[in-house]
Every structure is written in C-alpha cells, then in structure tokens.
Amino acid sequence: MALLVLALAEGAVRVWHSSLAAPTAWPAPELQKKYDQIVARAGSGQATDVVLVGDSMMDAAGNPSGLALAGAPGTVYNASVAGETLPTIAQWTTKVVVPRLHPKVVVVGFSSNELNPSVLNPAAGLGPYEHSRAVRDASGTGGVVDRADGFLRRWSLLYRYRTSLRHPLAPAPVGVFDPKLSAGGQDLAFTGQHYLQAGGANQARLIVRTIVATLAGFTIGAQNVAILQDLLTSLHRQGIRVLLVAMPVTNDLIAFHPAGVADYERALASFGSIAAASGATFADPGVWPTAEFADPVHLNGAGTAHFSGFLAPLLGVPSGAP
Amino acid sequence: VTFNSLQYAVFLPVVLGLYWLLPRRPQNVLLLIASYVFYGAFDWRFLGLLIISTLTDYTVGRLLEVTEDQRRRKRIFAVSLVVNLGILGFFKYFNFFATDGAHFLAHLGIHLAPPVLRILLPVGISFYTFHGMSYTFDVYRRDIEPTHSLLNFAVFVAFFPQLVAGPIGRAHLQLPQFERDRVPPDWAQIRRSLFLILLGLFKKVAIADMLAPYVNNAFNAPARTSFVGLLVGVWAFAFQIYGDFSGYSDIARGSAFLLGIDLPENFNQPYFSRSVTEFWRRWHISLSTWLRDYLYIPLGGNRSGSWRTYRNLFLTMLIGGLWHGAATTFVVWGGLHGLYLIGERRFTHATSEDYRRPWRLRRDLVRTVVTFQLVCLAWVFFRAPSTTAALHYLDDLAHLQGGVTDHTAILMLALAASALAFVDYVQLRARDHAAFVAWNPAVRGAMYGLMLVPIIIFSGGTPVPFIYFRF
Numbered sequence: 001m002a003l004l005v006l007a008l009a010e011g012a013v014r015v016w017h018s019s020l021a022a023p024t025a026w027p028a029p030e031l032q033k034k035y036d037q038i039v040a041r042a043g044s045g046q047a048t049d050v051v052l053v054g055d056s057m058m059d060a061a062g063n064p065s066g067l068a069l070a071g072a073p074g075t076v077y078n079a080s081v082a083g084e085t086l087p088t089i090a091q092w093t094t095k096v097v098v099p100r101l102h103p104k105v106v107v108v109g110f111s112s113n114e115l116n117p118s119v120l121n122p123a124a125g126l127g128p129y130e131h132s133r134a135v136r137d138a139s140g141t142g143g144v145v146d147r148a149d150g151f152l153r154r155w156s157l158l159y160r161y162r163t164s165l166r167h168p169l170a171p172a173p174v175g176v177f178d179p180k181l182s183a184g185g186q187d188l189a190f191t192g193q194h195y196l197q198a199g200g201a202n203q204a205r206l207i208v209r210t211i212v213a214t215l216a217g218f219t220i221g222a223q224n225v226a227i228l229q230d231l232l233t234s235l236h237r238q239g240i241r242v243l244l245v246a247m248p249v250t251n252d253l254i255a256f257h258p259a260g261v262a263d264y265e266r267a268l269a270s271f272g273s274i275a276a277a278s279g280a281t282f283a284d285p286g287v288w289p290t291a292e293f294a295d296p297v298h299l300n301g302a303g304t305a306h307f308s309g310f311l312a313p314l315l316g317v318p319s320g321a322p
Numbered sequence: 323v324t325f326n327s328l329q330y331a332v333f334l335p336v337v338l339g340l341y342w343l344l345p346r347r348p349q350n351v352l353l354l355i356a357s358y359v360f361y362g363a364f365d366w367r368f369l370g371l372l373i374i375s376t377l378t379d380y381t382v383g384r385l386l387e388v389t390e391d392q393r394r395r396k397r398i399f400a401v402s403l404v405v406n407l408g409i410l411g412f413f414k415y416f417n418f419f420a421t422d423g424a425h426f427l428a429h430l431g432i433h434l435a436p437p438v439l440r441i442l443l444p445v446g447i448s449f450y451t452f453h454g455m456s457y458t459f460d461v462y463r464r465d466i467e468p469t470h471s472l473l474n475f476a477v478f479v480a481f482f483p484q485l486v487a488g489p490i491g492r493a494h495l496q497l498p499q500f501e502r503d504r505v506p507p508d509w510a511q512i513r514r515s516l517f518l519i520l521l522g523l524f525k526k527v528a529i530a531d532m533l534a535p536y537v538n539n540a541f542n543a544p545a546r547t548s549f550v551g552l553l554v555g556v557w558a559f560a561f562q563i564y565g566d567f568s569g570y571s572d573i574a575r576g577s578a579f580l581l582g583i584d585l586p587e588n589f590n591q592p593y594f595s596r597s598v599t600e601f602w603r604r605w606h607i608s609l610s611t612w613l614r615d616y617l618y619i620p621l622g623g624n625r626s627g628s629w630r631t632y633r634n635l636f637l638t639m640l641i642g643g644l645w646h647g648a649a650t651t652f653v654v655w656g657g658l659h660g661l662y663l664i665g666e667r668r669f670t671h672a673t674s675e676d677y678r679r680p681w682r683l684r685r686d687l688v689r690t691v692v693t694f695q696l697v698c699l700a701w702v703f704f705r706a707p708s709t710t711a712a713l714h715y716l717d718d719l720a721h722l723q724g725g726v727t728d729h730t731a732i733l734m735l736a737l738a739a740s741a742l743a744f745v746d747y748v749q750l751r752a753r754d755h756a757a758f759v760a761w762n763p764a765v766r767g768a769m770y771g772l773m774l775v776p777i778i779i780f781s782g783g784t785p786v787p788f789i790y791f792r793f
Contacts, residue, residue: 001764005771133782145328149782162779166532167730 006158013157013165020164025134025153030059030081033181035096035138041077042100049074050315051103053093056082056187057247058109060298064184066308072315077101078185085119086110086224087126090231095139098235105315106235108280109245111297112257112267113214114228117221191301193294207295208256215256218263220270232278242280243314246271248288248307252296285310324787325573326526333360338580346503350477353500353581357480361445364486368444371409372480378405379454380475383461383468395462402458406451413444418648445791446486448645452612454479457493459616466494474500481583483574487567487790489588489608496583504582511579514756518576520773521745521755525569528776529738531786533562536731541705544715548727552719558735559705560698561742564593566789567606572755587755591746594681596689597672598662598696604677613642631667636660651703651712658700681750 013020026032041048050072052062059080067076079097081089098106113119120126129135133149136142142150152159179189235242246268257263268284275282285307290296292303299307324330337356341349362369382402389395457478460466469475478497484490507515540547540555547555571588578585588608595601602610618638624631636657643656666672681690699716706712749755758766 001767002771002774005768006774009771009775158775159778162782165779 010156010158013161017157017161020161021167022164023161024163025132025137027128027132027135028081028083030083030179030181030187031092031129032134034079034081034185035134037181037183037185038077038079038097038100047075048077048101048103050076050105050107051093051097051101052076052078052080052107052109052185053089053097054080054109054247055084055086055089055114056080057111057297057299058107058245059179059187060190060294060300061109061247061304061307062107062311063182063186063304063308065182066305067312067315070308070312072308072312074104074315076184076315077103078182078187080109080185080187082179082187082189084129085126086114087120087227088129090227091126091129091135091139093231094234095141096135098238098240103240105241105243107243107245107311107315108228108232109247110228110271111247111249111253112218112264113211115220115224115267115270116215116218117224118214118216120221120223186304190294190298191304193300195290195293195300196295207297211253211297212256215258215263218257218259220266225270225274229274229278232274232280236279242275242278244271244275244280244282245311246282246284248285248292248299248303248310250290250293250296251287252290254287256296281314283310283314324791325570325577326523326781326786326788329363334577334580341581342506347473349504350473350500353477353482354473354480357477357482357485360482361480361485364445368447371413371444371447372450375406375409375451375454376476376479377472378402379458379479380469380472382458383475384470386458386461387468399458399462402455406455410447410451413447415644415648449488449490450479450485452490452609452645453484453488456490456612456616457497460493466497469497469501471501481578483577483581483583484585487570487574487788488606489571489574489586490612491608492586492612495586499583507580507582510759514759515576515579517756517759518572518579520770521758522569522572522574522576523777524773525565525572525742526788527780528773529565529742530562530569530789532734532776532780533558533565533738534786536728536734537562537705539728539731541707541711541715544711544718547718549719549722551727551731552715552723554728554731554735556698556702556705556715556719558731558738560593560694560701561735561738563701563704563789564589565738565742570788570790575755590677591750593694593697593742594686594690594746594750595693596676596681596686597666597670597693598659599666599672599674600676601693601697602659602663603674609642609645613638613645617641628668632664635663635667639663646704650709651706654709654712655700655703658703662696662700 022032022036024032026035050067052058052064054062057080059078059082062076062078062080064076064078079093079101081092084092093106093108133142133146136146137150154160158165179187182188232242232244249264254261254264271284272282274280288299288303288306292299292306294300294303333356337352341352344352358369358372361372379402382398385398386395389398457466457475461468469478474497477500478491478493481491481496481500537555537559540551540558544552544555568589575585575587586608588606590604590607592601592604595604618634621634621637622630623634637660639656639660640653641656643652643654643659646652646655702715703709703712706715748757751757752760758769761769
C-alpha cells in the first residue's frame with residue numbers, strides 16, 4: 001500500500017509537472033538558469049567564441065547582443081553570476097563553463113572587492129557551492145551518492161520536481177540574485193534603472209550595505225591573488241585568450257574603500273601584475289559617470305552600451321587560435 | 323553522522339548486524355567504539371571531554387561506595403559537580419558571563435575589558451554532563467548502587483542514540499540494561515522501532531525542515547513581514563522545534579529499541595497540554611524531571627510555603643532556560659515559563675497531575691489553545707537572535723502591521739500543524755507512540771506512503787542539523 005501511494009504521487013507529478021516551476025538543483029537560482037542555458041547552447045552545437053565571467057558587475061554589464069552591435073567578432077555568452085565571489089567563479093569557469101562552451105576568448109571582469117579576503121568566507125558562497133550535488137555532478141567530481149541522485153532524477157519526476165513541489169503556491173521571487181536573463185546570459189535586473197532610483201530604496205540600501213561589508217578592512221589577499229592567477233593561468237594554458245577587465249566604477253564605490261583611492265589603485269596595480277604573470281591582457285576602463293550606473297556598483301542600460309563599445313574592440317580573436 | 327544523514331542509514335545497520343552476532347560484554351565494547359566513532363565524527367577533539375566526564379563520574383561513584391563519612395562523601399560528590407559543571411561552564415558559558423557580566427557592571431559604572439575566547443561548543447555537552455551527573459547524584463543519595471564496570475558506565479554515558487540530544491538518561495533505569503544480557507527484538511518490536519524511526523524522520527524532514535525557511539524569513543526580517551506573516555512565523559517555529567526535537571527523540575528511541583535498550587519517552591503530545599504546568603510534564607520530559615529531581619526538590623520544592631515554592635519554581639525554570647544556551651534570550655524564555663508556573667499555581671487549579679486526565683475536545687480546547695499561545699509567546703525569545711530582536715518582533719506583531727505575507731507559509735503551516743495534531747491525537751488516545759503499527763495493514767501502508775512522499779520532497783542536499791545539537 002505504501003508503494004501504491006508512492007506510485008500515485010509519482011503519477012500525479014507526471015500529469016501536472018508541466019504546470020510546476022522548473023526544478024532547481026543548483027545552490028542559487030541564477031546558477032541553475034545559467035547552467036540550463038549553457039547545456040542548451042552546448043547541446044544545440046551553437047559556437048560560443050567569447051565567454052564573459054565575473055560577479056554581478058559583469059553580469060549586469062556584459063550584453064552579448066550589444067557587443068555584437070558594437071562589432072565584437074563571433075558569438076558571446078555572459079556566464080557571470082550575481083552574488084557569487086572569486087573562488088566560486090573560478091571553479092564555475094574552469095569546471096563547468098569552459099569545458100562545455102569551449103570558448104576562444106574568456107573575459108574575466110572583476111573589481112577591487114574580489115581581492116579582499118572577506119570574499120573568501122565560505123558562507124559567502126563557496127561553501128554551499130561545493131556542497132551541492134548538482135555542482136559535483138556538473139564538475140565530474142561526484143561519488144556514488146551523486147550518481148544515485150542523478151539516477152533518481154532521471155527516473156522519478158516526484159524526485160526531480162521535489163524542489164518545485166516545496167513552493168506549490170508561488171514561484172521563487174525574482175530579484176538581484178534570481179534575475180531575468182537575456183538569451184546571451186546578461187542579468188537584466190539593472191538595465192532600465194537610474195542611479196539609486198529604481199528597484200526601490202531597499203534594493204539600493206541592500207547593495208550599498210553589501211559593498212561596504214565586502215570592502216571592510218580592505219587589503220589585497222594573498223589567497224585571492226593566487227586564486228585569480230590560477231584561474232587566468234589555467235585558461236591561458238588551454239590556449240584560450242584571456243582578458244582581465246577591471247570593471248568600470250563610480251567615485252562613490254572608490255570612496256567606500258577604507259583608504260579610498262589608495263586602496264583602489266593598489267587593487268588595479270595587483271590586477272595588472274596578476275594579468276602579466278599569467279599571460280592575460282589587462283584593461284581598465286576607469287571611473288564612469290553615475291548616469292551610467294543603477295547604483296554605485298552596477299551599470300544600467302546606458303552604461304552597458306558604453307561598456308560594449310569599450311570591450312568589443314578588445315575581443316579580436318587572433319587567427320590560428322584553437 | 324546525524325540521524326537524518328545517509329551516513330547514519332549505513333552506520334546503524336552495520337552496528338546492528340555486528341551487535342547481534344556478539345555476546346554481552348563484546349556487545350558493550352562494540353557499542354562504546356560505535357558511540358565514540360559517532361561522536362568523534364562531529365569533531366574528534368571533543369572525545370577528550372566526554373572521556374574526562376566519564377572517568378570522573380565513574381571514579382566518584384566508586385569512592386562514594388567505600389566512603390561512609392558524610393562530610394567526605396560531600397567533598398567527593400563535589401568533585402563530580404565541579405568537573406562536569408566546570409566543563410559545561412567553560413565551554414558553554416565563559417564568553418556569555420564574561421561579556422554580559424561586563425555589560426552589567428558597565429551599567430553600575432564599573433568598566434572591565436574581559437577576555438573573549440574563541441571556544442568551540444562541543445556537541446551535546448549539556449546532555450552528557452547532565453546524564454553523568456544524574457548517576458553521581460543517585461549514588462551520593464544512595465538511591466542506586468554504583469556500577470563496578472567502567473565499560474558499562476562508559477556505554478551508559480556515551481550510548482550513541484541519546485548522546486548528542488538526549489533523552490537525558492537516568493542511571494537507575496538505564497545502567498541495569500547495559501549490565502544484563504539483551505534479547506534480540508522480535509518482529510513486532512522491530513516493526514515498532516522502524517515505525518518510530520520513520521515517524522522521527524517525517525517530523526524532522528517533512529515538518530521541521532519544511533517550516534524552517536518560513537520561520538527564518540519572519541525572524542530575519544520582522545519589520546517587512548505582515549502581522550499574519552509574523553503570527554505564522556512564531557506558530558511555525560512552535561511546530562518546527564517540536565518536529566525537530568521530538569523527531570530526534572523518536573529516532574533515538576527507535577534505534578535504541580533495535581539494540582535492545584529502552585530509552586524513556588521525551589515528549590508526550592505537549593501541545594495538547596491544558597496548562598503550562600501540564601506542558602512541562604509533556605515537553606522535554608527527561609530535562610524537566612532531571613531539573614525537578616536534582617534542582618527543584620533539593621531547593622525545597624513546595625515544602626516550605628507558597629513564596630519559597632514560587633522562588634524555587636522561578637529559579638528552576640531560569641536555570642532550565644540557561645541550560646539551553648549562553649544567551650539572555652534563553653534566560654528570558656526560562657523566566658517567562660517560571661512566571662507562567664507561578665501564575666498558574668497562584669491563580670488556577672492547574673497541577674502537574676493534570677496530564678493523567680483524558681483530553682476532551684469540548685472541555686479542553688480553549689485551555690489548550692490559551693496554553694499554546696503562552697508557550698508561543700515564550701518561543702519568540704527562544705528563537706530570536708537577541709532579546710532586543712524578540713521585543714522588536716513582538717512590537718511589530720502588536721502593531722498589526724502590513725507587509726509581506728507568504729501564502730505558501732500559511733499553507734505549509736496548516737499542513738504541518740494538521741499532520742502533527744493527527745499523529746499526536748492518535749498517540750494521545752492510544753497512550754502509545756507506535757499505536758499506528760496496530761492498524762489495519764492497508765491503512766497503515768497508506769500512512770507510511772503518505773509519510774514517505776513529503777520526506778522525499780523535503781530531503782536532499784546537505785542534511786539540516788537538529789536544533790538541539792547546539793545545546
């Protein structure tokens with residue numbers, strides 16, 4: 001009788017699963033959405049020449065269709081993830097994105113905050129990321145339990161859709177960390193916003209609080225430098241052309257550093273030396289006006305267009321590249 | 323290794339398989355090794371404390387046996403108290419007393435800068451220290467004979483099903499079970515045990531873990547949660563902590579039964595209580611009886627007039643609150659329960675024997691609902707990160723504020739409350755926690771299926787630790 005009840009539950013999910021939200025297995029909604037996009041791109045055989053990676057700054061700024069309009073060669077996909085930090089992005093890039101999309105160029109876009117040791121806190125993202133079965137499965141590091149999990153996902157819709165069944169009345173809320181994405185992977189949460197106006201005062205407060213916390217006690221972390229250098233070097237060794245971009249910033253963001261401009265310039269100098277030591281090209285667009293930002297950190301629609309114009313000429317794929 | 327992990331699903335059958343192949347003494351050796359492995363898996367460094375506490379209580383028991391002089395007996399007994407309470411005090415309360423004590427002194431104009439140590443709280447420390455102390459108390463009072471077997475005593479203290487979150491064992495009930503031969507459970511006992519484990523998993527995964535995000539949302543941001551959302555938050559926490567802790571106790575009892583050991587019941591349908599006095603006969607019974615026998619009664623109990631009784635009740639509940647954690651929130655929680663008990667004793671006819679009367683819907687519903695709300699009011703302090711946050715939560719609740727209401731939270735709370743009320747009502751009527759096992763096989767099977775479906779839906783990912791592991 002217990003088996004009959006389980007079979008009935010399985011049957012009910014099979015009948016109604018099309019009206020349920022898509023199941024999530026990744027530790028953050030955007031990781032799930034991007035993974036699905038990446039798998040679909042790879043499965044369709046569509047070539048991806050350029051991949052953009054980074055945190056929410058690149059997620060908002062990297063507009064693949066805008067880059068095409070600005071003359072970027074080849075197709076571009078934005079694989080950045082809002083809310084994730086350097087160690088997670090490094091693993092996501094090398095173990096999930098690059099092995100599936102095989103890009104010729106990777107643009108790594110970060111700002112000074114990713115060099116501060118505060119982003120290494122496991123609770124800031126890497127912990128849940130590493131503990132996720134979906135991540136281990138996608139990274140090819142899963143064990144017996146992960147394989148059993150994958151088997152159950154394939155054969156039982158009750159099991160596969162269980163994360164959707166946990167929220168039967170409403171889909172998960174859409175916001176900064178669960179954004180609408182363009183087909184090219186750009187986070188569209190900031191495009192129509194004016195500086196500290198749209199998204200409500202709460203969102204602006206949240207972002208300011210987050211960036212202040214991330215920059216607290218700012219210093220250039222040796223481990224951060226090592227992680228970034230390893231990321232760039234490993235990409236370079238695979239024959240990929242690597243571009244390290246210091247994301248455009250506002251003067252307000254620079255002022256949030258405990259020592260202001262001095263801290264920010266130290267970060268730029270570090271980026272330059274990391275790029276030089278790992279075979280990457282470094283580019284710094286500098287400080288841009290607040291009219292091009294949705295808040296002190298993220299570019300809006302106007303800023304994104306400016307960024308496409310800045311980045312497109314740098315993406316030329318050298319002939320003979322793999 | 324937690325009860326809701328895959329590791330435990332492997333660990334328990336392996337231990338059981340080896341255990342029933344062995345005679346009694348090697349059985350206890352196996353249980354001790356298994357218990358130390360189980361505990362060491364949390365952090366092997368904590369094993370030292372467990373062993374120190376075990377050796378101290380065993381030695382004190384043996385010395386008390388051969389000592390007749392009352393003053394000397396008292397001094398020997400004090401060693402057990404000092405060691406156990408010293409371990410507990412240092413690892414659990416040092417920073418609390420150092421920082422909160424300094425704040426208090428600052429109010430009096432005395433400014434100190436106490437050291438704050440980075441101390442890791444050993445899992446289950448409050449449980450096994452109280453567990454061991456109950457033995458030395460009983461030996462000191464000559465209620466039981468001390469054991470001569472260090473092995474048996476070490477297994478009694480470290481028995482893995484109850485080691486990290488109880489029930490807090492009593493030596494006179496449990497120690498003899500490790501000293502005699504055990505009979506393998508028959509099929510009926512196995513079925514009861516497996517049912518208790520399934521029920522515990524259901525309560526933990528499908529009730530407690532399911533409600534946890536809604537509780538977290540309400541308590542993390544009460545200012546932007548509506549009145550209904552706040553109300554749902556605190557009610558959901560009441561069911562979350564009940565599902566979490568009683569689920570743990572059910573799995574502990576089920577696992578112990580399979581090893582031929584009978585652990586005491588720790589919960590007896592507490593939300594059917596008709597007074598707070600009755601609630602404490604039904605909630606975390608092993609702690610409330612421990613506090614009654616080793617604190618309230620030695621303080622004088624109700625033997626020296628009303629005011630002394632009130633003082634003793636209040637002190638016992640205050641210390642009961644502090645036992646849960648080194649924070650003013652737990653002290654306020656305990657203090658509130660102390661005030662409830664005093665109020666009931668002063669103004670109503672509620673007695674601790676009320677729980678023996680059968681529960682009747684028409685007669686008892688209103689009192690049950692009122693009691694539940696009083697308990698929920700205290701839960702706000704238990705759950706909130708600070709007393710200030712708890713007061714803000716209550717302030718937001720009192721202002722009937724508008725804001726976000728998550729309708730899924732209301733649905734989930736209704737489902738969880740109905741499921742728990744159904745299970746508890748059946749147990750209450752039958753006076754048996756495994757009453758379902760005697761049901762018609764088809765109905766019983768359907769019920770097992772209905773428990774497995776939400777377990778499947780709400781499991782997966784990293785197992786959520788039990789709330790009482792922190793205490």
